[in-house]
Amino acid sequence: MPELPEVETIRRQLASRLQGRLILEADSHPSEKFTPAVASIGATIQGLSRKGKYLIASLNDGRELIIHLGMTGSLALAPQVPDDPYIRAWWLLDRDEVLIYRDVRRFGRIRCVPAGQYDSIPTLADQGPDALSIDFTPEAFYQALRKSKRRIPTQLFSQKPVAGVGNIYGNEALWIAGIHPAKRQISRAAATRLHAALVEVLEAGLANGGTTLRDYRNADGDEGSHQHALACYGRSGQPCLRCATPLQHRTYDARTLTFCPQCQPR
DNA sequence: CGCAGCGCCTGAAGGC
């Protein structure tokens, strides 16, 4: 499930290879989630940026091609379109190369909009500062968390206090910061710890090329390695790496959270 | 306006 480190890994791999490329042809799965891919035909890609989990290709006609990878999405460059039923969109570029968008579960989506006009993409329009940007500060994070009475993990996953965090890195950061996932309000000190923990785990995930539990592959088709560094996510029942108490898991707001009942008191 | 609940999707895993 691509979160910030996975999306950024893909962005770094593709940015220079897509810059200046002309989109000659495109096609997509018939779902409206993906058909906007064809709207980019005839444009030239000027650059590839990222906001949270969204990839944004700026086009030379004043628009942006926006790609979200959902749970199982991946992007790759290939000489031709592979024979693969899970390819949901492709863009034929100049110099005989095809950008391939593969998404088994179709949770991803593609849009083509005037640059910066994100009203049809509310999660992008309303999202907070990217977790690895200078705008993500402890004080702003604390103030954003104070605005809502929802559980802290639910707020994180809303992308509003900070953009780019999903279940894996959210679980890890809550464990590092010692914050129970059922909490709805946390102190300024706890928010500061969580801020630092988020930056730490996201940077570590990026350094490891992302987390591959099952589907995730980078733009070269390779797996990440951060799954070997996870201390909390997916380790329910196993001993906490700090205190050896067995980790527990519970569902909050339809999301499974793993935590240490000792290190993350309610 | 905030938010709870549901739907979208498919493959893997577990139960019988």
Place this chain on the structure above:
DNA sequence: TGCCTTCAGGCGCTGC
């Protein structure tokens, strides 16, 4: 062995 059920979860949408 094989069928059925459950689960995973990011995000959009609906309705309270």
